[in-house]
Amino acid sequence: MKPYQYDAVVLGAGAAGLTLALRLPKHIRVAVLAKASLTESATLYAQGGISVVLDKNDSVTAHIDDTLSAGAGLCDETTVRYVIENAKRSIEWLINNGVAFTRNNDKKNEYHLTKEGGHSHRRIIHSADATGHAVETTLADQARNAANIDIFDEHIAIDLIKKNNRCVGAYVLNKSSRQIDVFSAKATILATGGAGKVYLYTSNPDVSTGDGIAMAWRVGCRIGNMEFIQFHPTCLYHPDAKSFLMTEALRGEGAKLRLPPTPKSGNKTSNKGQAFLHKFDPRGELAPRDIVARAIDHEIKRLGLDYVHLDISHRDADFIFEHFPTVYERCKEFGFDLTKQAIPVVPAAHYLCGGVVASIDGQTDLEGLYAIGETACTGLHGANRMASNSLLECLVMADAAADHITQFVSKINHPKKIDPWDASRVTPSLETVEINHNWDELRRVMSDYVGIVRSNKRLKLARKRIDNLKQEIHDFYANHHISNDLIELRNLVTVADLIVRSAMIRQESRGLHYTLDYPNSSDTAENTYLSLSDEEY
Ligand code: FAD
Numbered sequence: 001m002k003p004y005q006y007d008a009v010v011l012g013a014g015a016a017g018l019t020l021a022l023r024l025p026k027h028i029r030v031a032v033l034a035k036a037s038l039t040e041s042a043t044l045y046a047q048g049g050i051s052v053v054l055d056k057n058d059s060v061t062a063h064i065d066d067t068l069s070a071g072a073g074l075c076d077e078t079t080v081r082y083v084i085e086n087a088k089r090s091i092e093w094l095i096n097n098g099v100a101f102t103r104n105n106d107k108k109n110e111y112h113l114t115k116e117g118g119h120s121h122r123r124i125i126h127s128a129d130a131t132g133h134a135v136e137t138t139l140a141d142q143a144r145n146a147a148n149i150d151i152f153d154e155h156i157a158i159d160l161i162k163k164n165n166r167c168v169g170a171y172v173l174n175k176s177s178r179q180i181d182v183f184s185a186k187a188t189i190l191a192t193g194g195a196g197k198v199y200l201y202t203s204n205p206d207v208s209t210g211d212g213i214a215m216a217w218r219v220g221c222r223i224g225n226m227e228f229i230q231f232h233p234t235c236l237y238h239p240d241a242k243s244f245l246m247t248e249a250l251r252g253e254g255a256k257l258r259l260p261p262t263p264k265s266g267n268k269t270s271n272k273g274q275a276f277l278h279k280f281d282p283r284g285e286l287a288p289r290d291i292v293a294r295a296i297d298h299e300i301k302r303l304g305l306d307y308v309h310l311d312i313s314h315r316d317a318d319f320i321f322e323h324f325p326t327v328y329e330r331c332k333e334f335g336f337d338l339t340k341q342a343i344p345v346v347p348a349a350h351y352l353c354g355g356v357v358a359s360i361d362g363q364t365d366l367e368g369l370y371a372i373g374e375t376a377c378t379g380l381h382g383a384n385r386m387a388s389n390s391l392l393e394c395l396v397m398a399d400a401a402a403d404h405i406t407q408f409v410s411k412i413n414h415p416k417k418i419d420p421w422d423a424s425r426v427t428p429s430l431e432t433v434e435i436n437h438n439w440d441e442l443r444r445v446m447s448d449y450v451g452i453v454r455s456n457k458r459l460k461l462a463r464k465r466i467d468n469l470k471q472e473i474h475d476f477y478a479n480h481h482i483s484n485d486l487i488e489l490r491n492l493v494t495v496a497d498l499i500v501r502s503a504m505i506r507q508e509s510r511g512l513h514y515t516l517d518y519p520n521s522s523d524t525a526e527n528t529y530l531s532l533s534d535e536e537y
């Protein structure tokens with residue numbers, strides 16, 4: 001077992017982790033860990049862009065108001081204000097680091113801004129429809145070249161190490177050597193992203209398994225607002241299209257959601273199905289995501305459909321090629337021409353508003369442990385995240401956390417002796433079939449019973465099945481050699497359990513949590529915080 005020692009160990013290399021590593025001063029020694037390749041992350045696939053006030057008709061106040069309104073009473077206003085007031089600074093930092101955002105065709109000295117649901121103005125800066133790729137690859141190149149940063153890809157953190165009520169690092173599986181190493185640190189940072197893989201249908205990449213949340217839970221940190229799962233309204237529907245998002249910017253640029261045409265409903269001249277969103281919200285296609293996703297879910301269930309259609313074919317083909325090259329190409333791979341036809345889409349799990357309870361500079365309940373980005377729950381999103389506010393949160397929080405960590409590591413010594421990993425497990429790794437079975441069952445239970453529309457009955461059914469899975473997975477974990485898949489499965493079942501427990505506590509409908517048994521919001525808006533009971537601890 002190799003002991004590594006750093007000032008800061010950053011678990012995760014998406015926008016949050018890489019920004020933090022690059023924002024720390026050069027005298028601080030940093031390790032950045034990624035459990036797959038360095039760039040594989042939700043960040044890499046982000047399409048729409050990053051929200052920031054740049055239009056002269058827009059204002060920071062309007063951005064704050066829109067965010068608070070989407071958050072349905074549960075945002076922390078101080079956090080919202082801080083993030084939005086610092087947005088421009090963060091975007092300038094990205095530009096200075098080489099991220100190329102799309103410029104306006106008419107005025108080349110200005111950036112092109114798109115619009116997305118819930119935003120009252122055009123305020124999404126973007127790199128065509130592959131903003132995340134531009135951000136992630138640029139930051140990864142910078143990190144690879146930074147003398148104070150060591151990169152460990154294909155390294156998956158298993159558990160945090162807690163000593164004298166302080167976090168002093170993590171046990172990490174090196175996936176190539178299969179060794180478990182100790183990474184000791186003055187500051188340990190969870191930047192492990194979201195948990196979309198807890199659902200069957202998700203826009204998220206395979207790495208989004210909620211590891212940071214489960215690890216923080218096991219060392220006693222509070223986990224907040226886990227019932228608020230955002231379903232993106234429009235993911236490509238095709239049996240071979242794993243997790244492909246049709247960016248909301250399409251709707252910002254005029255795309256319509258329609259029912260698939262039937263001989264009766266189709267408009268004879270265009271053979272287009274009926275648009276339907278205006279029946280659910282006067283803002284139509286640009287209503288906030290929870291409303292759009294619920295409307296689609298409602299129509300799919302009401303009419304027994306497999307999907308609805310997203311249609312931007314009325315826009316000029318050149319405009320589509322210029323603004324949506326990635327989406328155009330991906331659709332083409334599946335035989336759809338975005339410039340000529342409507343595309344089948346369904347909602348899919350997309351973003352976790354809850355997470356490890358953290359202050360805006362990433363401090364958690366445990367000294368020495370920070371949580372930033374999608375893993376954290378800071379109060380920015382409340383009960384519903386507004387589109388394109390999440391990359392922004394990663395950037396601003398990472399900057400604020402870097403300041404706090406710089407002070408913190410200058411005041412403390414390196415942890416002394418750290419217990420080695422308990423290598424007493426003797427049974428060989430589980431068969432793939434056993435892991436896959438539990439994984440599939442868990443994701444199906446979550447999709448069927450804890451999806452866009454919930455009820456007491458379905459939540460109880462979910463709870464019962466998850467309790468069984470928890471026990472079985474715990475036994476697997478206690479007895480078998482550790483593998484990447486077993487680590488992820490153990491974390492996913494914890495995350496599923498936290499989502500269901502939080503959903504059962506919230507006896508009202510608010511933001512992304514909608515239940516048939518309590519369709520209205522209660523008069524008092526409160527966050528849901530869970531922490532390990534003494535018995536479990
Ligand atoms: P990620 O980018 O997900 O990075 C997580 C990192 O943690 C990875 O490096 C992973 O390997 C590592 N990791 C995880 N577990 C472990 C472990 N146990 N050990 C070691 N490493 C680990 N938001 C916007 O604001 N605008 C958009 O346009 C937008 N589009 C999106 C499109 C898609 C398809 C998706 C999925 C999301 C989109 N989002 C968008 C949301 C946004 O991309 C994410 O919220 C954000 O990128 C999260 O960044 P992060 O750094 O917190 O996590």
Ligand code: SIN
Pocket residue numbers: 046047048049246247248249386387388389390
């Ligand atoms: C999208 O491009 O639709 C995703 C934007 C987001 O999730 O913020």
